[in-house]
Amino acid sequence: MKALILLSSLGVIALLAEIFSFKKLLYPLVIIGLITTFIFNAFDWGTDRIYFNMMRYDDFAVAFSSVLIGVSFLWFIMADGFFKEESNMTDYFALVIFSLAGAVIMVSYSNMAMLFLGIEILSIPMYVLAGSKKDDVLSNEAGFKYLIMGAFASGFLLFGIALIYGATGSFDIVEIAQTVAAGAASSIFYAGLLLMLVGMAFKVSAAPFHFWAPDVYQGAPTPVTAYMATIVKTAAFAAFLRLFYTCFQGSAATWTSIVVVMAGLTMLAGNITAVLQTSAKRMLAYSSVAHAGYMLLGLVALNQYSQGSILMYTLAYSVGSITSFGVLGYVAKAKGGDAVDSFNGLAKTNPFLAFVMTVALLSLAGIPPTAGFFAKYYIFTAAFQAGHAWLVLVAILASLIGVYYYFRIIIAMYFKHSNLEVTIEVSANHKLLFVITVLLTIALGLMPDFVIGLL
Amino acid sequence: MITLLLIFFPLVAAMLLLLVKGEQVKKIALGAAIVEFAISIGALFLFQKNADTQFELNYPWIRSMGINFHVGMDGISLLLVLLTTFLVPVIILTSFNKNHKNPSTFYLLILAMQFALVGVFVSLDGFLFYVFWELALIPIYFICLLWGGDDRARITFKFFVYTLAGSLLMLAGLIYLYQFTPNHTFDIAALYAAGQSLDAAHQGYVFWAMFMAFAIKMPVFPFHTWQPDTYTTAPTQGTMLLSGIMLKMGTYGVIRWLLPVAPLGVEHWAHFAIVLAVIGILYASTIAIAQKDFKRLIAYSSIAHVGLIAAGILAGNVQGVQGSMIQMLSHGVNVVGLFFIVDMLESRFNTRELHAMGGIRNVNPQFAVLFLIVLLGSVALPLTNGFVGEFLLLNGVYQYNAWIAAFAGISVILGAVYMLRSYQSIMLGETNAMTASFAPLTGSEKAVLVIICAAIIAFGVYPKPLLDIAEPSVIKLVEGFKLAIGK
Numbered sequence: 001m002k003a004l005i006l007l008s009s010l011g012v013i014a015l016l017a018e019i020f021s022f023k024k025l026l027y028p029l030v031i032i033g034l035i036t037t038f039i040f041n042a043f044d045w046g047t048d049r050i051y052f053n054m055m056r057y058d059d060f061a062v063a064f065s066s067v068l069i070g071v072s073f074l075w076f077i078m079a080d081g082f083f084k085e086e087s088n089m090t091d092y093f094a095l096v097i098f099s100l101a102g103a104v105i106m107v108s109y110s111n112m113a114m115l116f117l118g119i120e121i122l123s124i125p126m127y128v129l130a131g132s133k134k135d136d137v138l139s140n141e142a143g144f145k146y147l148i149m150g151a152f153a154s155g156f157l158l159f160g161i162a163l164i165y166g167a168t169g170s171f172d173i174v175e176i177a178q179t180v181a182a183g184a185a186s187s188i189f190y191a192g193l194l195l196m197l198v199g200m201a202f203k204v205s206a207a208p209f210h211f212w213a214p215d216v217y218q219g220a221p222t223p224v225t226a227y228m229a230t231i232v233k234t235a236a237f238a239a240f241l242r243l244f245y246t247c248f249q250g251s252a253a254t255w256t257s258i259v260v261v262m263a264g265l266t267m268l269a270g271n272i273t274a275v276l277q278t279s280a281k282r283m284l285a286y287s288s289v290a291h292a293g294y295m296l297l298g299l300v301a302l303n304q305y306s307q308g309s310i311l312m313y314t315l316a317y318s319v320g321s322i323t324s325f326g327v328l329g330y331v332a333k334a335k336g337g338d339a340v341d342s343f344n345g346l347a348k349t350n351p352f353l354a355f356v357m358t359v360a361l362l363s364l365a366g367i368p369p370t371a372g373f374f375a376k377y378y379i380f381t382a383a384f385q386a387g388h389a390w391l392v393l394v395a396i397l398a399s400l401i402g403v404y405y406y407f408r409i410i411i412a413m414y415f416k417h418s419n420l421e422v423t424i425e426v427s428a429n430h431k432l433l434f435v436i437t438v439l440l441t442i443a444l445g446l447m448p449d450f451v452i453g454l455l
Numbered sequence: 456m457i458t459l460l461l462i463f464f465p466l467v468a469a470m471l472l473l474l475v476k477g478e479q480v481k482k483i484a485l486g487a488a489i490v491e492f493a494i495s496i497g498a499l500f501l502f503q504k505n506a507d508t509q510f511e512l513n514y515p516w517i518r519s520m521g522i523n524f525h526v527g528m529d530g531i532s533l534l535l536v537l538l539t540t541f542l543v544p545v546i547i548l549t550s551f552n553k554n555h556k557n558p559s560t561f562y563l564l565i566l567a568m569q570f571a572l573v574g575v576f577v578s579l580d581g582f583l584f585y586v587f588w589e590l591a592l593i594p595i596y597f598i599c600l601l602w603g604g605d606d607r608a609r610i611t612f613k614f615f616v617y618t619l620a621g622s623l624l625m626l627a628g629l630i631y632l633y634q635f636t637p638n639h640t641f642d643i644a645a646l647y648a649a650g651q652s653l654d655a656a657h658q659g660y661v662f663w664a665m666f667m668a669f670a671i672k673m674p675v676f677p678f679h680t681w682q683p684d685t686y687t688t689a690p691t692q693g694t695m696l697l698s699g700i701m702l703k704m705g706t707y708g709v710i711r712w713l714l715p716v717a718p719l720g721v722e723h724w725a726h727f728a729i730v731l732a733v734i735g736i737l738y739a740s741t742i743a744i745a746q747k748d749f750k751r752l753i754a755y756s757s758i759a760h761v762g763l764i765a766a767g768i769l770a771g772n773v774q775g776v777q778g779s780m781i782q783m784l785s786h787g788v789n790v791v792g793l794f795f796i797v798d799m800l801e802s803r804f805n806t807r808e809l810h811a812m813g814g815i816r817n818v819n820p821q822f823a824v825l826f827l828i829v830l831l832g833s834v835a836l837p838l839t840n841g842f843v844g845e846f847l848l849l850n851g852v853y854q855y856n857a858w859i860a861a862f863a864g865i866s867v868i869l870g871a872v873y874m875l876r877s878y879q880s881i882m883l884g885e886t887n888a889m890t891a892s893f894a895p896l897t898g899s900e901k902a903v904l905v906i907i908c909a910a911i912i913a914f915g916v917y918p919k920p921l922l923d924i925a926e927p928s929v930i931k932l933v934e935g936f937k938l939a940i941g942k
Contacts, residue, residue: 308519367619368589377626381520384630396623403619407612414600415608449517 001051003041003065004108006033007101014093026093027076027083034073041065053172054111061108063311063454064238068103071230071318072096077433078326079223092132095125096227103235107242112161112171115239119157119203122235123150126228130220142219149202149212157199163192173247180250190254197255200243203236206296207265210289214273217285222332225281226325229288230318237295241310244299252302259300260391266293267398274405280328281338283405284321287364290402291317294376297383297395305382307455313379315451316363316371316444323360323437326430327353334424343409345418353424354413356434363441365406366399371444378452457498458510458526461536462573464491465543469566472559481551484562488544491569495540499924502533506927508579516583521633521640525580530928534780534921535576535707538787539700543569545906546695549795551899552802555602555690564594568696575704581629581641584712588622588668588704595696602690614685617678621671625708628664632716650716651939655723662720665713666728672705673761675728676735686754691798694750698757699791703783706761709768710776714932718939725769729855732769733863736762740869744876749807750797752877753790756833759866760786766863767848771940773933775851780925781918782844785832785911789841792829792907799900800881804889809877814886818893823882825904830878832911834871839915843922 010033017026041062048058055061076096083089102121109115127150131143165171167189168179180189198209205213217225248255270290277283291313298310328338330353335342347354363372376399384392426434444451468487475483502509511527528536547565555561571594574587592615599611633641635649650661671678686694714721739758746752764782767775799822801807816823828839835841845867853860896904914921 367593368586381630385634392627396627400616400620400623403616407615411600411608411612414597449519452517452519
């Protein structure tokens with residue numbers, strides 16, 4: 001709860017900065033604020049308090065909030081340019097921080113109403129941010145598409161919540177689970193469950209509800225894309241998991257087969273389409289869809305490993321994504337385009353950036369000893385132990401396809417030559433960021449127990 | 456403690472290379488590799504010649520999954536560690552005449568590779584084994600990608616995907632076994648027990664999952680298609696690492712993991728796999744005869760040799776496994792020698808075409824003698840190291856099935872054909888304008904060839920010390936295998 005209060009206040013402070021004109025101080029203030037929030041959030045560990053029957057700060061909530069706040073800290077370092085150039089920077093700060101507050105609600109709700117509120121608080125700022133390049137057609141398209149699709153998903157979700165309320169008479173996820181366990185589940189309840197499943201699948205961009213993701217990811221400004229790929233995805237998955245793990249575990253027989261098919265489709269669709277892309281940004285967008293597929297494996301596993309493995313996965317994937325989008329931002333700016341070819345010869349001009357990108361891509365591809373490998377490993381093991389051997393086989397094949405397109409960038413960096421050889425200047429705080437992410441990637445690969453052991 | 460030192464010393468040395476610039480890098484890398492060799496010799500002296508696993512260390516690594524940092528060496532591991540620590544300095548020495556761009560990265564990758572290879576050979580935890588196995592792939596991929604020849608991006612990528620696919624299957628197999636361990640652990644003994652508790656059909660699945668990984672790495676026909684291209688395109692040192700040491704990861708994997716973990720699976724499928732291996736021997740030998748490119752010829756000859764090693768191991772008797780141990784060492788030494796000779800020719804003439812050369816013996820008789828010794832080792836002439844291993848291997852296969860052994864035996868003749876033919880066209884005949892300019896051997900070239908020739912003759916004449924190291928472990932392993940299949 002401390003995290004939520006602090007973040008909301010930070011958002012309000014960001015808004016006040018415009019009025020009281022301390023805009024220049026805002027960036028350091030936000031960074032300090034995030035660090036403070038992270039520390040205070042950690043104090044909630046092990047307390048397991050319930051607030052007004054709406055929010056429950058158990059270890060799950062604290063762990064995922066920590067990931068969200070930590071990753072957004074990295075994101076703020078990465079995206080500093082995003083806040084410098086714009087005249088309405090205070091709005092952007094406020095929007096991002098409020099959406100982060102929404103994300104924290106999404107990982108700590110115990111009531112369906114709070115789930116819905118969290119999703120909306122997270123999403124509405126994102127609609128605005130996706131369209132924040134006002135004179136860019138693609139950015140406008142992204143914002144508009146995201147809004148329409150997001151509204152659809154919210155509609156499904158809300159309809160589902162309403163039906164479930166009708167069937168069980170409660171919004172509380174534990175009470176609903178108890179009512180269902182007592183044998184009171186009606187067909188209306190299952191209809192509601194399926195509608196919620198569709199709504200959540202939209203939010204995590206799982207196939208066949210993933211079509212919006214590539215366009216939105218490509219059109220949005222790169223920092224915003226990075227935010228959507230990391231924070232939004234983490235929050236959506238944590239919410240998805242909390243809902244289905246706590247509330248719908250009793251009715252798993254109805255929905256696991258659907259999610260199994262979804263997971264398989266998502267992994268294959270995401271990975272295969274990613275292979276065909278020429279734009280690195282769009283490729284990373286499809287890869288993000290594919291990663292949603294792997295994470296669904298943790299959901300269908302529905303055993304004691306589910307929560308830990310998804311926590312590990314979201315963390316490893318977020319760190320890899322922040323790095324890769326950060327490097328992509330530099331390369332796209334220097335070469336004037338985000339095609340895979342713009343990475344040509346990067347190892348020659350910027351060995352540091354090339355190395356950082358390689359580590360991030362190896363992690364995303366799941367090559368040991370990086371964090372991504374253990375994340376995949378845990379999630380595959382979780383699914384395997386739950387008896388989904390075939391799905392794991394599909395996942396392994398899909399990761400092989402993944403290796404293909406991640407390595408395209410590595411090969412471009414180290415092997416191909418570019419006509420346009422520019423040495424890219426990397427700012428000092430970005431250098432620091434990249435060093436942190438590389439160390440984090442390797443440290444998580446060597447000591448995954450620390451994260452897994454949390455949940 | 457000595458095991459930890461063996462594993463991590465190359466890694467530390469590799470990191471230190473980053474601090475060094477310029478010409479010094481080679482010497483420091485060589486120095487580090489020699490120190491590592493000295494450490495392994497120390498281990499050899501401390502080693503008790505029995506079947507026990509020695510220098511064992513076991514630390515918890517990832518408790519929640521029952522994964523331990525469990526390492527140790529028995530005779531089988533020790534021999535392969537010795538092979539690695541012996542070959543890496545030789546390989547570094549072979550590069551002394553070359554000036555690779557970014558030398559510090561190049562030698563860093565070689566030493567990082569050594570770290571992973573030693574790790575593979577001493578791991579006693581399934582997961583740790585897998586991690587080292589994959590780790591070995593990354594340095595060699597970059598060595599081939601950054602310093603390789605034409606079309607290297609496509610070829611190394613094929614190599615990477617092939618081996619990665621294999622190792623993912625192995626991981627699937629390991630996880631499958633892990634499910635059956637009583638308290639969920641990857642410890643080698645628990646995995647052995649879990650594998651042996653399965654029925655024959657399920658052991659068959661495990662066999663295929665793991666065999667695919669090993670068969671691709673070796674490579675065994677029909678999983679060999681990445682190999683000739685990769686060996687040919689890789690820089691000489693990369694080829695040496697691949698053929699001299701990395702290939703042994705596959706054969707070692709069969710001995711250490713496949714035989715004990717899925718004995719019934721091996722028994723059921725061995726016939727099929729041995730026939731594949733023998734087809735590979737004949738096929739690769741035939742193609743080798745038709746090669747014009749000397750490096751490619753040796754790449755194919757390597758498929759033939761490793762096919763025989765695989766057949767010998769899968770035969771599942773003491774002679775076969777023991778022969779494979781010896782042949783792994785001999786092949787490692789010989790193939791490094793042969794690829795070095797290719798490199799010497801190529802760096803002098805800028806070509807590897809056999810028909811373009813000839814008559815070098817007249818120009819440099821010293822080189823002719825050294826080349827001949829390496830070549831004779833490779834065709835397994837008695838009193839060279841190749842003979843001992845090949846004899847034991849054929850003996851082992853013969854005990855398994857006389858017909859298969861007869862076909863495998865043809866490889867010896869075919870091997871003699873293509874090797875002697877290439878010697879003939881390079882060294883004998885008329886000296887032409889190009890070969891007349893054959894530059895005298897440099898100091899480092901002489902050193903490499905003399906070391907290799909000395910090893911070839913020494914272990915050909917008196918192989919007993921090597922045989923003794925591995926024998927108790929091999930006997931224990933084979934007896935365990937026979938017990939498990941009920942013979």
